[in-house]
Amino acid sequence: GAGVSQSPRYKVAKRGQDVALRCDPISGHVSLFWYQQALGQGPEFLTYFQNEAQLDKSGLPSDRFFAERPEGSVSTLKIQRTQQEDSAVYLCASTGRPYNNEQFFGPGTRLTVL
Amino acid sequence: GQQLNQSPQSMFIQEGEDVSMNCTSSSIFNTWLWYKQDPGEGPVLLIALYKAGELTSNGRLTAQFGITRKDSFLNISASIPSDVGIYFCAGLPSSSNTGKLIFGQGTTLQVKP
Numbered sequence: 001g002a003g004v005s006q007s008p009r010y011k012v013a014k015r016g017q018d019v020a021l022r023c024d025p026i027s028g029h030v031s032l033f034w035y036q037q038a039l040g041q042g043p044e045f046l047t048y049f050q051n052e053a054q055l056d057k058s059g060l061p062s063d064r065f066f067a068e069r070p071e072g073s074v075s076t077l078k079i080q081r082t083q084q085e086d087s088a089v090y091l092c093a094s095t096g097r098p099y100n101n102e103q104f105f106g107p108g109t110r111l112t113v114l
Numbered sequence: 115g116q117q118l119n120q121s122p123q124s125m126f127i128q129e130g131e132d133v134s135m136n137c138t139s140s141s142i143f144n145t146w147l148w149y150k151q152d153p154g155e156g157p158v159l160l161i162a163l164y165k166a167g168e169l170t171s172n173g174r175l176t177a178q179f180g181i182t183r184k185d186s187f188l189n190i191s192a193s194i195p196s197d198v199g200i201y202f203c204a205g206l207p208s209s210s211n212t213g214k215l216i217f218g219q220g221t222t223l224q225v226k227p
Contacts, residue, residue: 004156031213033213033215035215040219040220041219041220042118042204043157043215043217044217045216055212056214058214059214093156095213101162101206102147102159103213103215105156107156
């Protein structure tokens with residue numbers, strides 16, 4: 001497809017389980033962002049990749065959150081030992097050029113931690 | 115985390131009416147973006163603004179980058195039912211060097227046919 005895709009679209013995890021969320025950016029897009037969107041709120045920045053380099057991870061809420069983009073295309077956001085407060089929609093966005101601010105978003109993964 | 119102040123929080127209007135919403139910040143922004151989000155989907159970019167004072171239109175939508183660089187507004191003229199959704203402003207702080215966007219809390223728009 002032409003847009004950003006994310007999988008799974010929905011994930012239910014028991015508290016304490018590990019989860020992995022996948023993002024396929026638009027082909028050729030250099031920059032990739034992860035955001036967390038709590039219910040009724042705007043997205044909040046988690047981390048940023050330029051190609052395979054993770055240049056900003058200042059938004060990751062704890063060391064249970066880890067993101068990677070080993071080949072500079074697909075990215076995975078991993079959350080270890082999930083907690084109820086991790087329940088949110090996780091959005092991925094990409095842009096074609098570094099520091100281009102017109103970010104194109106995927107549909108998100110809705111994570112529910114029971 | 116840091117968020118923009120977006121208002122109003124929600125609007126319920128009659129089809130055909132014009133709509134206005136705005137965002138303010140205590141700090142300077144280099145870029146303002148306006149997104150629309152439908153239920154179960156990601157935000158879709160509507161308008162991007164790059165210069166203070168810039169006024170940009172996209173169909174029935176018009177947005178402006180405030181001259182102080184601390185605010186922006188979005189107008190929708192002659193609203194139609196498909197305008198229903200949540201509108202977010204997003205800005206790039208002048209202090210950012212990674213493209214990290216700061217989002218408002220959203221304006222929920224409902225249109226009565």
